[in-house]
Structures are given as structure tokens and as C-alpha cells.
Amino acid sequence: MKYYFLALGTLVVVCVGCAIDGQQVIDKGEYHAPPAEMMLRPGPMVDLPYPAIMPPLAPSPAQMIPRTSQVRFVGPEGMMVGWLAGPGFAENQLMAPGRYNFRQGATYRLKATNVPGREGLIIYPTLQVYPAHPTTDAYLTHNSIPLQITDEDLDQVETNNFVTKVIYLPEPKFQELAIAGVETLVSTRLDPGVDPVSEADRRGTIMAVLRIGNMDLEMQGHNPEMIEAVSHIQSINGERGQFIEPMPIGPAGVDSAVPSGMVMGGPSYPGQPPYNPVAGVGGVPAWGMTQTGTPIGLTGPPHLPYGGPAGLKSHTIQNNTKVDMGRPVDHFRATVEHRPGIKMPHPVKDVQYIEKHPVHGPKDVAIPAWYGGGHPGAMGPGYPVPEYHP
Amino acid sequence: MKYSLSLATILCSGSAWLGTAHVQAQPPFPESPYYQPLNQNTPPGVAGQWAGALRRADPFCFQPVRVSLPGGGQVTFLDTARGQQQTLASPAQAGLLVGPLYRLVISDMPEFPGVMLYPTVELIDRLHPPAELRQKYPIPVELTEDDIRQAMNDQLVTKIVYIEQPDLAAPIQQTGRIREENIPQNKNLMTEADLRGRPCLYLRIGGRIPSPQELTSNPLQVPAPVEFTANPEHNPTRN
Numbered sequence: 001m002k003y004y005f006l007a008l009g010t011l012v013v014v015c016v017g018c019a020i021d022g023q024q025v026i027d028k029g030e031y032h033a034p035p036a037e038m039m040l041r042p043g044p045m046v047d048l049p050y051p052a053i054m055p056p057l058a059p060s061p062a063q064m065i066p067r068t069s070q071v072r073f074v075g076p077e078g079m080m081v082g083w084l085a086g087p088g089f090a091e092n093q094l095m096a097p098g099r100y101n102f103r104q105g106a107t108y109r110l111k112a113t114n115v116p117g118r119e120g121l122i123i124y125p126t127l128q129v130y131p132a133h134p135t136t137d138a139y140l141t142h143n144s145i146p147l148q149i150t151d152e153d154l155d156q157v158e159t160n161n162f163v164t165k166v167i168y169l170p171e172p173k174f175q176e177l178a179i180a181g182v183e184t185l186v187s188t189r190l191d192p193g194v195d196p197v198s199e200a201d202r203r204g205t206i207m208a209v210l211r212i213g214n215m216d217l218e219m220q221g222h223n224p225e226m227i228e229a230v231s232h233i234q235s236i237n238g239e240r241g242q243f244i245e246p247m248p249i250g251p252a253g254v255d256s257a258v259p260s261g262m263v264m265g266g267p268s269y270p271g272q273p274p275y276n277p278v279a280g281v282g283g284v285p286a287w288g289m290t291q292t293g294t295p296i297g298l299t300g301p302p303h304l305p306y307g308g309p310a311g312l313k314s315h316t317i318q319n320n321t322k323v324d325m326g327r328p329v330d331h332f333r334a335t336v337e338h339r340p341g342i343k344m345p346h347p348v349k350d351v352q353y354i355e356k357h358p359v360h361g362p363k364d365v366a367i368p369a370w371y372g373g374g375h376p377g378a379m380g381p382g383y384p385v386p387e388y389h390p
Numbered sequence: 391m392k393y394s395l396s397l398a399t400i401l402c403s404g405s406a407w408l409g410t411a412h413v414q415a416q417p418p419f420p421e422s423p424y425y426q427p428l429n430q431n432t433p434p435g436v437a438g439q440w441a442g443a444l445r446r447a448d449p450f451c452f453q454p455v456r457v458s459l460p461g462g463g464q465v466t467f468l469d470t471a472r473g474q475q476q477t478l479a480s481p482a483q484a485g486l487l488v489g490p491l492y493r494l495v496i497s498d499m500p501e502f503p504g505v506m507l508y509p510t511v512e513l514i515d516r517l518h519p520p521a522e523l524r525q526k527y528p529i530p531v532e533l534t535e536d537d538i539r540q541a542m543n544d545q546l547v548t549k550i551v552y553i554e555q556p557d558l559a560a561p562i563q564q565t566g567r568i569r570e571e572n573i574p575q576n577k578n579l580m581t582e583a584d585l586r587g588r589p590c591l592y593l594r595i596g597g598r599i600p601s602p603q604e605l606t607s608n609p610l611q612v613p614a615p616v617e618f619t620a621n622p623e624h625n626p627t628r629n
Contacts (some may be wrong), residue, residue, distance in 0.1 A: 068601070068604075070599065099599065132433075133434075134431075134433050135431050137433035137434065138430070138431055138434050138546065139431075139435075141594070142434075142509070142594050142595060142597075143541075143544045143545070143546050143597050144544055144596075144597055172576055173575075174576065181543075181544070181546075184542070206396075345425050
């Protein structure tokens with residue numbers, strides 16, 4: 001019998017031990033805030049200047065200005081940077097060191113030429129500018145993202161290797177320094193098989209990713225002469241004083257931007273009922289009006305708790321159409337969990353407030369400075385001198 | 391006369407309590423037992439917005455702020471509500487509201503020729519002096535050479551100016567610059583400032599050069615009016 005319990009106990013330990021590592025039952029007294037995205041807003045429907053039942057009358061000018069990240073091309077010094085703008089590349093748009101504000105949440109195709117010490121080398125890197133995250137917002141508002149292509153990177157590219165550089169803001173809790181600065185992960189310096197984007201994402205919040213290869217995007221054999229015959233392509237070159245904004249070749253591929261407040265209801269077109277109506281708001285009748293509609297044109301029963309008894313007692317529609325859409329799922333269950341769980345300090349439920357006042361005895365009167373300065377007659381003749389009469 | 395002197399004495403003591411949390415080998419303060427949702431990485435403007443929600447903001451009360459640069463220079467206050475600006479020599483003073491996020495431009499620093507930086511200032515609380523002494527006791531914002539150098543290297547410097555809690559104040563007389571402490575990134579700067587007193591102002595400075603659109607708009611859709619100094623020649627400074 002005891003062997004039975006021993007075996008049973010071992011089985012329980014083996015099974016349960018795999019699922020519980022002890023952290024779930026030990027309260028370490030830690031507090032875990034909700035994710036930064038949730039902290040940024042007080043909550044849905046309440047974070048506009050008024051409860052977000054009605055939409056704002058017009059977007060403010062600032063809302064129409066797209067957010068940008070300023071990318072600073074640090075080096076190599078003298079390298080010319082162009083970018084894809086429409087059908088062709090805009091050449092020589094800036095020279096390193098230089099900076100440009102790229103719209104966030106987009107990917108751009110760049111063209112780097114005139115690299116010092118590497119005659120004839122032209123590379124076409126892509127720059128993926130991530131949207132600002134609440135953890136990087138303060139940094140991106142005040143700083144540029146330093147981007148440097150080193151000799152080592154170019155050596156790797158010329159030897160047919162693919163270089164990925166990830167610029168990220170390290171997680172503050174791992175930083176001992178007082179000043180926030182960025183770090184760069186380079187794929188060629190990581191162990192084989194380690195994805196620099198995933199690794200940077202683990203260490204902090206990514207702000208930009210630069211990918212460099214040696215693919216030639218303007219090969220002579222692929223000359224778009226047929227297109228030029230029927231259309232007009234204007235070549236843009238910064239050396240002639242021509243500048244154009246880069247056009248994204250795609251989204252950044254990440255969805256970390258925080259959505260704005262969602263409006264839950266409002267007026268509709270004239271003559272049409274409002275959508276997601278709120279009783280008593282925006283022309284929607286208040287509760288109690290007998291406005292419930294039916295498809296047969298009669299007024300339906302009134303809203304509770306007001307109104308008189310309904311005239312219509314029953315309204316039945318029978319549908320005899322044969323329908324075979326498959327059986328619905330009886331039970332659907334989605335299990336979600338946020339780790340660590342959200343734990344906030346509990347509301348204060350007990351406050352003890354003690355206020356101590358000075359106790360004065362007979363003839364021991366404190367006269368305020370503004371009333372006499374502490375001794376009789378300080379305010380000059382004519383001013384009353386308070387006296388204490390026990 | 392006695393009345394104003396008494397008040398002046400009280401306010402002088404008050405101004406000596408001002409300090410900034412900016413490292414000390416062994417922090418003398420214990421860990422805060424309270425949860426602080428704001429920190430140095432909070433998106434700019436959120437702290438001010440929350441201060442407004444906590445009814446600390448008063449649209450009619452401009453809090454004078456005095457910005458000092460190392461070795462002098464020019465400070466430009468940008469009024470994005472009215473599209474105006476005023477450039478003053480350091481130390482430069484102007485009135486700002488609690489809530490909005492303000493951009494400043496600092497330039498012409500003799501120690502850093504050709505350098506222009508664009509810090510932001512965000513007031514989350516204010517002082518409460520008598521009305522006639524308001525301009526005489528501004529919130530001091532002091533930038534050091536190290537701050538400027540780090541910002542030029544694209545590092546983000548965040549300062550929180552707080553009013554020291556009298557019973558926790560350093561028992562030394564403040565003579566020149568206001569006292570600064572450096573807090574590592576893995577600490578919550580706001581918690582540290584809150585432990586030491588009443589946080590009043592966020593200052594952030596980095597190396598980004600904003601576009602004209604960014605300078606004339608406000609990222610948080612809150613108008614940011616500035617109370618300019620009436621006579622720029624007479625830029626009030628604390629004696």
C-alpha cells in the first residue's frame with residue numbers, strides 16, 4: 001500500500017512540478033504595471049478631452065503631422081545617400097554625416113554611393129523605421145538615430161554576405177548609467193543562427209533596422225527604356241540642387257503603434273438613425289420613448305422603465321427556408337494570460353491623521369508677526385494690543 | 391515693510407530648497423513603497439496631461455521658469471498657441487503653464503560654437519508665491535556642459551526639478567548652482583524625485599534637430615502659450 005502512495009506521490013510531483021516552478025504561489029511583494037501601451041491611455045472611451053461618445057469635430061493640425069524619426073547617417077564621412085522616390089532613385093540627397101526625418105512605420109530603399117576608399121561601390125540598403133513605442137517616444141522626440149556603415153560591414157557585403165544592423169534603445173532596467181543611449185546589434189557579430197532583430201527586441205525596443213546586401217537594383221540589362229518611351233521619368237540629383245522626399249516601399253512590418261481612442265457612437269447621415277446610439281445624446285430619444293421599431297410598421301413595446309403598456313402583444317415571423325451551414329461550435333474557449341500578471345497597490349482603506357496644536361497657558365499668548373511682531377506695541381501707537389483674559 | 395520682508399525671507403528659504411534629481415554612490419533614501427506610474431521614459435507630455443487631469447493646471451497662471459546655460463548663450467521660448475517666439479540671453483525667464491509640452495531653442499553658447507539644441511520643458515506642478523513676487527522666484531532650470539555634450543552625442547538627458555521636502559533637505563546652504571544628483575537608468579527618476587520632495591518640472595534634451603513643423607506644432611495637441619518677458623532688456627534674474 002505504501003508503495004502505491006509513493007508511486008502516486010512521485011507521479012504528482014513529476015506532473016505538477018513541470019507546470020509550476022514555484023513563482024506562482026510565492027508572493028514576492030512585487031508590483032507589475034500593465035504594459036506601456038495600456039499605461040499611455042487612461043482607458044478606452046475616456047481619454048479624449050471629453051468622454052469619447054461623440055467624435056471630435058475636426059482633427060487638430062498636430063494630428064495631421066506624421067511622426068518622424070530622425071536618422072543620422074554618421075559615416076563613412078563623405079558617403080552620398082540617395083533614396084527611392086517614385087519610379088527611380090533620387091541621387092545624392094545628403095552626404096554623411098547628415099540627417100533626415102523619415103516617417104515612422106515605413107520601410108525605405110536607400111542608395112549609398114561615393115563611399116570613401118571603395119571606388120565604384122554602390123549599395124542599396126533598406127531602412128526600416130519602426131513606429132515610436134511608449135518606451136522610445138521620449139528618446140525619438142529629442143534624439144536622432146545614429147546609423148553608421150563601417151568598413152567591416154562593407155567588407156562583409158562585398159564578400160556576398162548579408163548585413164543586418166538593428167538600432168535599439170536598451171531596456172532601462174538593465175542600464176546602470178544615468179544617460180539613455182542607443183545600442184546597435186550587427187548580424188555579423190552575433191553567433192550563427194541568432195536573429196539580430198529578435199535579439200534586439202529581447203534586449204530593448206527597436207527603433208530602426210538597416211539591411212545591406214550587394215544586389216544591384218539598377219543593372220544595365222534591366223533598362224526601363226520601354227517605359228521611358230511612353231512616359232517621362234525625371235532624374236533627381238542632389239548635386240543639381242534637386243531634392244525629393246523618399247517614398248516608402250512598404251510598411252515597417254511591425255504593429256507596435258498605439259491606436260488612438262475609439263469612438264463608440266455618434267450621429268449618422270440626415271434622416272438615418274445614429275449608429276451605436278446613446279440614449280439622450282445626439283438626437284437619440286431618451287429612455288422611455290416608445291420608439292422600438294418592428295419590420296411590420298407598428299410601434300414596438302416601450303423602453304423600460306417608462307411608457308405605457310404595449311399595444312402589440314405578439315409578433316411572429318416564421319422562416320421555412322432550409323439552411324445547412326454546418327453545426328455551430330458548441331463551446332469555444334480562448335485562454336489568454338499576461339505574464340507577469342497585473343498587480344497594483346490596493347486602494348488605501350485606512351488613514352490615521354493626527355494633528356497636534358500648541359497648548360498655551362494663561363498669559364502665554366502668541367501674537368502673529370503680521371499683527372504685532374510678538375511684543376506689545378510693535379505695530380506702533382494706536383494699534384490695539386490684544387490681551388488675554390482667562 | 392515688515393510684511394514684505396517676512397515674506398521675502400520665507401521665499402528665500404523656499405528657493406533654497408529647490409534641487410534636481412539628476413548619482414550618488416549610496417543613495418540615502420530608501421526604496422519607495424509606492425508605485426509610481428511616471429518615469430523618465432514616459433512619453434513627453436503625458437506627465438503634464440496627467441497633472442492637468444489632477445487639476446494642477448491653471449490656464450490663467452503662468453509659472454516663471456528661468457533657463458541658465460553654461461557660460462551664457464541665447465534661449466528662445468516658442469509659443470505654439472500664438473505662433474510667437476522670444477529670444478533672451480541666458481539666464482532667460484518666461485512664464486509657462488502646467489500641462490503643455492514646450493520646446494525651447496538654445497544657441498550661441500560660447501563654449502559650444504554653432505551648436506543649437508532643442509530641449510523640451512514640461513511643467514507638472516508649480517510654486518505658489520504671492521502674486522507680486524511671482525517673477526522674482528522662478529523655477530530654475532540649469533543646463534551643464536556635460537548635459538550639452540551628452541545631448542550632442544545623441545544621448546537623452548532627462549532632469550526633474552523638484553522642491554525639496556524641508557525635513558529631507560540637505561543641511562547645507564545653497565550658494566551657486568542648484569544641487570544635482572545622477573540617477574541610473576534602472577531607477578525611476580520620478581520616484582527618486584518624489585522621495586526627495588515635490589516634482590515640478592521635466593526637462594529633456596537630446597540631439598535631434600526638429601523640423602519647422604515640429605517646432606510650430608505641439609505633439610500632444612495642447613496649445614502651449616508662453617508669457618513672455620515684457621521688457622527683454624530687463625530680464626529678471628534672481629539676485
